[in-house]
Amino acid sequence: MRVLISGASGFVGQHVVAEFLRRGHTVRALVRPATRLEGLHWPPDIEVFRGDLRAGQDLTGAFAGVDVLVHLAAAVTGGEDAQFATTVVGTERLLDAMARSRTRRLVLASSFSVYDWSAIRGTLTEESPLESGADLYERDGYAIAKVWQERVVRRAAGAHGWRLTVLRPGFIWGRGHTLLACLGPRLGRCQVLFGGSTRIPLTHVVNCADLFATAAEDRRAIGETFNVVDGDSIRAWGYLGELSRRAGTAGVRVSVPYRAALAGVRLARWSSRRLFRGKGKLPSLLVPCRFEARFKPLRFSNRKVREVLGWRPPLSFADCLRLTYEVPVGRPTLSPGPGFELISADA
Numbered sequence: 001m002r003v004l005i006s007g008a009s010g011f012v013g014q015h016v017v018a019e020f021l022r023r024g025h026t027v028r029a030l031v032r033p034a035t036r037l038e039g040l041h042w043p044p045d046i047e048v049f050r051g052d053l054r055a056g057q058d059l060t061g062a063f064a065g066v067d068v069l070v071h072l073a074a075a076v077t078g079g080e081d082a083q084f085a086t087t088v089v090g091t092e093r094l095l096d097a098m099a100r101s102r103t104r105r106l107v108l109a110s111s112f113s114v115y116d117w118s119a120i121r122g123t124l125t126e127e128s129p130l131e132s133g134a135d136l137y138e139r140d141g142y143a144i145a146k147v148w149q150e151r152v153v154r155r156a157a158g159a160h161g162w163r164l165t166v167l168r169p170g171f172i173w174g175r176g177h178t179l180l181a182c183l184g185p186r187l188g189r190c191q192v193l194f195g196g197s198t199r200i201p202l203t204h205v206v207n208c209a210d211l212f213a214t215a216a217e218d219r220r221a222i223g224e225t226f227n228v229v230d231g232d233s234i235r236a237w238g239y240l241g242e243l244s245r246r247a248g249t250a251g252v253r254v255s256v257p258y259r260a261a262l263a264g265v266r267l268a269r270w271s272s273r274r275l276f277r278g279k280g281k282l283p284s285l286l287v288p289c290r291f292e293a294r295f296k297p298l299r300f301s302n303r304k305v306r307e308v309l310g311w312r313p314p315l316s317f318a319d320c321l322r323l324t325y326e327v328p329v330g331r332p333t334l335s336p337g338p339g340f341e342l343i344s345a346d347a
Helices: 011-022 080-099 133-138 141-160 205-217 236-247 258-276 288-295 303-309 317-325
Strands: 002-006 026-031 047-050 068-071 105-109 163-169 171-173 190-194 202-204 225-228 252-256
Touching: 002 011, 011 026, 011 205, 068 080, 068 205, 080 141, 105 141, 105 205, 133 141, 133 288, 141 163, 163 205, 171 205, 190 236, 190 258, 202 205, 202 317, 205 225, 205 303, 205 317, 225 303, 236 252, 236 317, 252 258, 258 288
Parallel strands: 002 026, 002 068, 026 047, 068 105, 105 163, 163 225, 171 202, 190 252
Antiparallel strands: none
C-alpha cells in the first residue's frame, strides 16, 4: 500500500518511515519546505511531498494514490498558541485536503497527555477518563493541543466515514531521546525523582513504530483506540540508573516521596492564589494537574492491543538499551527474534 506520513522527518517519524519501508510499502513523506533530507539517509524511492501544515498551501496533491494517512505531525515546543496553531489548525488543514481526496484510512498519533491523570486510580487504560472542561486549560500547551487534535480528527472521521485508528503512546524513548519528563528536574549533579519506585509508561521508538505499521495493515484496528506502551515493569529509579551507567555520566539520584512532593505542589498553588489573588503564574512543575500527569504512580496496560491485534513489542527492554547505547550509528542493529529484519540504528 502507499502510505502518507506527516511529521516524517521527526524522531518518531523517521522510525515509522523505516518500518513501513521494511515491510515493503510505498512511503510518501510529508515534510516542511525547508526540511533538509541529507542527514535522514532515506532511500531514493521514498516519495517526498513538501508542504507546511501551518500555511494556506493546498495539500490535496499529497494524497494522490494514498491508501492510508499516518498522522504524526504535532508541535512539541513553543508557546501554547504556537503549539495549538501547529498541531490543531495544521491538522484541520491536512484533513480538509484528505476530504477532497479518495483516501479513507487514517492512523492518528495521539498521546497519554489526553488522559485526566488527576481522576485516574490504579491502572490507566483506554477506558480511563480524558481531560476535559476547564481543567484541561490548566495543563500545558502540548496536552491542550493533543486533546483538541484528537477531537478534530474524530469529528472529521465521523463526518466523512473514514476508517480511523487512534494510537496513544506513553513516553517515547530511544537514541538521543532518553531524558524523559517523567524523571523530574536535574539540579546540578542531582537528578530528582518523585517516587523512585514509580512505574513509567515507556515505549521504545522502534517498538512504537512497529505498532503504527501493524495498525495500518490490520483491519482489526479500524475503529479502535490503543495505548502504546511496552509494559509497566520499568521503574523510574531503575531506568535512570541504566541510563547513567550506560552513558557513563556521574550523578546522584535523589528520590522524593510522591505524596509529599504533591502536597508541596498543592501548597504552592494555594499560597500563590492567596498572595496574588489567582493572578500569579507558577512554574509548570508546581501546577498540580501537570505534576500528576508526569509523575503520578499508576499501572499501565497494553492488554487491549495484545488481545485485539495480537501485538507484542518486538524488542525487550534489554534489547532497547543495547540498541540505544551500544549499536554504532549506521550499523545494523540486533535482531530481536525470528522474522524480524535488521534495521538501521539511525533510521
